[in-house]
Amino acid sequence: MKWVDQAIRPEFSWPDRLVEIPFEGHKIVLQPLTEQLSCTVSLFDQNDTTFEVGGTILARFLSRLAWSKSGAITELFIMGSSNPEQPGRLGRGNYRASVWAHIEPWPYLYLPLAATLQADLALALFREAMSLNSAPFAFLSYFKVLNITYSDWHDQRDWINNNLSFITNGRAIDRLNELQSTESDIGHYLYVQGRCAVAHAFGTPLANPDNYSDNRRLHLDLPLIQELAAVFIEREFGVLPESTFLQLHRDSDLSSPEILFPHVSEDGVVRYGAFTAR
Numbered sequence: 001m002k003w004v005d006q007a008i009r010p011e012f013s014w015p016d017r018l019v020e021i022p023f024e025g026h027k028i029v030l031q032p033l034t035e036q037l038s039c040t041v042s043l044f045d046q047n048d049t050t051f052e053v054g055g056t057i058l059a060r061f062l063s064r065l066a067w068s069k070s071g072a073i074t075e076l077f078i079m080g081s082s083n084p085e086q087p088g089r090l091g092r093g094n095y096r097a098s099v100w101a102h103i104e105p106w107p108y109l110y111l112p113l114a115a116t117l118q119a120d121l122a123l124a125l126f127r128e129a130m131s132l133n134s135a136p137f138a139f140l141s142y143f144k145v146l147n148i149t150y151s152d153w154h155d156q157r158d159w160i161n162n163n164l165s166f167i168t169n170g171r172a173i174d175r176l177n178e179l180q181s182t183e184s185d186i187g188h189y190l191y192v193q194g195r196c197a198v199a200h201a202f203g204t205p206l207a208n209p210d211n212y213s214d215n216r217r218l219h220l221d222l223p224l225i226q227e228l229a230a231v232f233i234e235r236e237f238g239v240l241p242e243s244t245f246l247q248l249h250r251d252s253d254l255s256s257p258e259i260l261f262p263h264v265s266e267d268g269v270v271r272y273g274a275f276t277a278r
Contacts, residue, residue: 001080002045004054005088007038008062009098011130012071014039016102019270021109021260023061026054029087032102038076039098042087051078061111063123067233068110068242071100072130105270109260110242118148119237126229135218136198136207142222142229143195149236157187163231172227175220190228194221 014032021028023043031040043049043058055078066073076095081088114120122145129141143156150156164186167173176186183189197207198218207214233239240248249256260272 001048001050001054001082002084003042003081003087004049004051004058004078005040005042005081005090006055006058006062006078007040007076007090007095009074009076009096010039010069010071011073011098011100012069013101013103014098015105015270017105017270019105019262019272021061021111021272023064023111024057026057028058028061031087031089033092033097036091038090038092038095040087040090044084044087046084051080059124060114060120063120063127064111064114066127066130067112067123067239070241073127074131105262105272107262109262109272110245111258111260112239112245113258114237114239116237119233119239122148122229122233122237123239126233129226129229135215135222136209139194139218139222139225140198142225143190145229145232149232153191157185157191159232160187160190160228161185163228163235166231166235167224167227169223169227171223175224178220179224190221190225194218194225 015030016032018032019030021030027044029040029042029044031037031042033039041058041062043054043061045054062073062075076093077090079088079090112123114123125141125145125148129138132138132141146156146159150159164176167176179186179189193205197205197214200206207218209215230241234241234244245258249259255275257274259275261275262270262272263276265271
């Protein structure tokens with residue numbers, strides 16, 4: 001097959017027309033939501049591909065996009081198609097559609113580079129966590145980002161305690177201030193009351209899905225562990241959030257391969273590529 005086509009539900013604004021984006025030597029095509037069709041992201045390979053190869057590359061693209069846009073992407077279903085002229089068109093079915101606005105193609109697109117397999121895994125876990133409809137399992141996925149580098153829980157605890165000063169998100173700061181009024185060791189609290197309580201079903205503490213207090217506490221802790229996972233990805237793997245990247249490149253390197261700009265071709269298709277002076 002020439003195309004791997006993925007129906008998705010993005011939790012951020014999506015282009016209102018077909019756009020093409022280069023990624024890892026392939027062509028990625030985004031298609032908008034319509035009354036009949038799902039939001040769709042497709043990968044094209046002239047030499048044919050498989051779900052295992054093309055689907056994996058497509059997933060990496062989605063993880064970079066989710067990181068860039070700070071929003072979840074729910075994968076609905078995947079199919080393949082073989083018409084070399086256009087990607088597959090996937091019906092909406094009974095899936096809940098994104099409620100976010102459809103807008104003109106983004107004025108720029110930041111797609112961060114991930115220099116290592118560890119960084120790729122971190123972005124994948126981060127996207128998974130953002131997209132889960134379960135506070136306990138989202139918490140666990142965010143916490144697993146730290147586990148990529150640190151296998152020992154003492155090291156995970158110490159990293160958290162040593163990096164609390166880098167938290168800037170308002171909800172995360174509010175939760176941190178609340179916890180610090182009762183907890184002397186935030187790293188220990190998040191590991192034991194969060195990670196262990198969710199991952200294990202024996203002993204104590206235990207996060208019981210039927211216990212309102214457990215679920216409420218994990219919902220409150222979620223912004224804090226999400227922010228810590230984001231700080232970890234930035235500081236340990238060098239993958240910058242979009243806001244930081246733009247601050248560093250606003251007045252200088254527009255030719256960075258991590259930022260793409262839309263170009264309208266003669267055929268009317270919006271294709272993203274490197275910056276060109278007008």
